[in-house]
Amino acid sequence: MTSRARPDGGDRCPGVLRPFVAGDGALVRLRVPGGLIGVDVLADLVGIAAEYGAPVLQLTSRGNLQLRALPDPLTEELIERIEATGLLPSASHERVRNILAAPLAVSLRPLVEAVDAAITSDPALSELPGRFLFAVSDESGSVLTEGWDLAYQALEDHEGVLLAGGFAAQVHPADAVAELIRRAHLFLDHRAGDDVWNVRDLPTDSPVFEGMLPYGARLPGPLEPGPAGADLVVGVPLGMLRPAHLDALGELADEVVLTPWKSFVVPGAAADPGRLQDAGLVTTSTSPWSRITACVGAPYCARTQTHTLDLATAATAQMTGAGPRIHVVGCERRCGEPSSDHLTLVAPTDVHQVVAASGDHR
Ligand code: SF4
CATH class of the missing domain: 3.30.413 (Sulfite Reductase Hemoprotein; domain 1)
Structure with a gap:
C-alpha cells in the first residue's frame, strides 16, 4: 500500500498516532532511526501483530517497520502496547524520524542519534513530510543509492560531504548535524506548497542547494544476504518477519540493524547462519x-x-x-x-x- 496525497496537500504516510486505513484494517508504521533495534523489541512487535492484526511484522524499503490489519480505530490498549516498545519517543515527530544509515557502519551511530535528537527537538521540523528521508553513510557510500532527501557522507581524515539532490558541499563532521537541520528548514521555507514532499521536486536554483556543486559518485548496491566481514546479512522473505524468525534470532543476538533491502544485519554472526536458515530466513545470495x-x-x-x-x-x-x-x-x-x-x-x-x-x- 502506498501513501497518497490528501485533498489538503498533506501526505498519508502513516504513524501510530495517525494510522492509514487499508483494505485489511489499520496500518501503522514505526520509525527506527539508523535501523538499530533490540531483538526483544522485534519479538514484542511480532507478538503484538499476532494478537491484534496480520501475524507478520513488515520491513519497509526505508528501514522502518509496519503492523497491518489492526483494528480501526486503534484501541488505547494497543497504542500503549506499541508505546511500551520504546519506538514512539516523540508524538509530535513520530512520522518524520526517517533516518537511514549504512548498516555495517557502527561508527555512524552517534551521528544518527544526534540527527534524531536534533529533529525531534525542533518544533518546526514536525512539519516535514512523512516521505522526507535523511541518510548518513561512511566511505562505503552504502544506502546512498536510496531515495534520500538530505544525506551526509563521513569520509576519512575528518572530512565529509553534505548531499542534497544532485549537489554536494564539503562539511566538517562537527557541523554535519547543524547543516542537515539548516537545509531541512530551507526545504520547508522554500518549497512551493504542502504537496512538495521531496528535495528532488525542488528547482535546481532552490536555496536548499546554496553553496553546493553538482555531484555524482559510483555507489555500491544493496548488501546481499551472507557474511559481511564478521557480520551476517540476513534476508527476510518478502520482508515479513514471523514468530519462528524471532525465535531463532533470539538464540543468536540481542540486537540487529535493519536495512532498506528487506534484510537485517546480525553483528558477529557470520559463522553462524544455520539456525536462521532453518527458520526460513535467507543467509545466502x-x-x-x-x-x-x-x-x-x-x-x-x-x-x-x-x-x-x-x-x-x-x-x-x-x-x-x-x-x-x-x-x-x-x-x-x-x-x-x-x-x-x-x-x-x-x-x-x-x-x-x-x-x-x-x-x-x-
Ligand atoms: S500495494 Fe500493490 S496493488 Fe496496492 S496500490 Fe500498491 S502496487 Fe497497487
Whole structure:
C-alpha cells in the first residue's frame, strides 16, 4: 500500500498516532532511526501483530517497520502496547524520524542519534513530510543509492560531504548535524506548497542547494544476504518477519540493524547462519528469495485482485538464485519497487508468468 496525497496537500504516510486505513484494517508504521533495534523489541512487535492484526511484522524499503490489519480505530490498549516498545519517543515527530544509515557502519551511530535528537527537538521540523528521508553513510557510500532527501557522507581524515539532490558541499563532521537541520528548514521555507514532499521536486536554483556543486559518485548496491566481514546479512522473505524468525534470532543476538533491502544485519554472526536458515530466513545470495519482492497485493489492498505474495512465494519453489531481481505488484502504482536494477511484473495472472520472467527455473 502506498501513501497518497490528501485533498489538503498533506501526505498519508502513516504513524501510530495517525494510522492509514487499508483494505485489511489499520496500518501503522514505526520509525527506527539508523535501523538499530533490540531483538526483544522485534519479538514484542511480532507478538503484538499476532494478537491484534496480520501475524507478520513488515520491513519497509526505508528501514522502518509496519503492523497491518489492526483494528480501526486503534484501541488505547494497543497504542500503549506499541508505546511500551520504546519506538514512539516523540508524538509530535513520530512520522518524520526517517533516518537511514549504512548498516555495517557502527561508527555512524552517534551521528544518527544526534540527527534524531536534533529533529525531534525542533518544533518546526514536525512539519516535514512523512516521505522526507535523511541518510548518513561512511566511505562505503552504502544506502546512498536510496531515495534520500538530505544525506551526509563521513569520509576519512575528518572530512565529509553534505548531499542534497544532485549537489554536494564539503562539511566538517562537527557541523554535519547543524547543516542537515539548516537545509531541512530551507526545504520547508522554500518549497512551493504542502504537496512538495521531496528535495528532488525542488528547482535546481532552490536555496536548499546554496553553496553546493553538482555531484555524482559510483555507489555500491544493496548488501546481499551472507557474511559481511564478521557480520551476517540476513534476508527476510518478502520482508515479513514471523514468530519462528524471532525465535531463532533470539538464540543468536540481542540486537540487529535493519536495512532498506528487506534484510537485517546480525553483528558477529557470520559463522553462524544455520539456525536462521532453518527458520526460513535467507543467509545466502544464491537463494531465490534474495531476488524476489512483492507489494502486499490482494486481499490486503483494494486496488487489485492479484495475490502478489502468494504468486511470489509459489514462484520461488521453481526459481534458482541466478537471474534478474523480480518485483511483483498488483497495479501500476508499483509500490515498494527496489532502488536497484530489477524487473517489475504488474498483475501477473499466474505463477508461470513470474517464473518465466525470472529467466531461469529448476
Ligand atoms: S496493488 Fe497497487 S496500490 Fe496496492 S500495494 Fe500493490 S502496487 Fe500498491
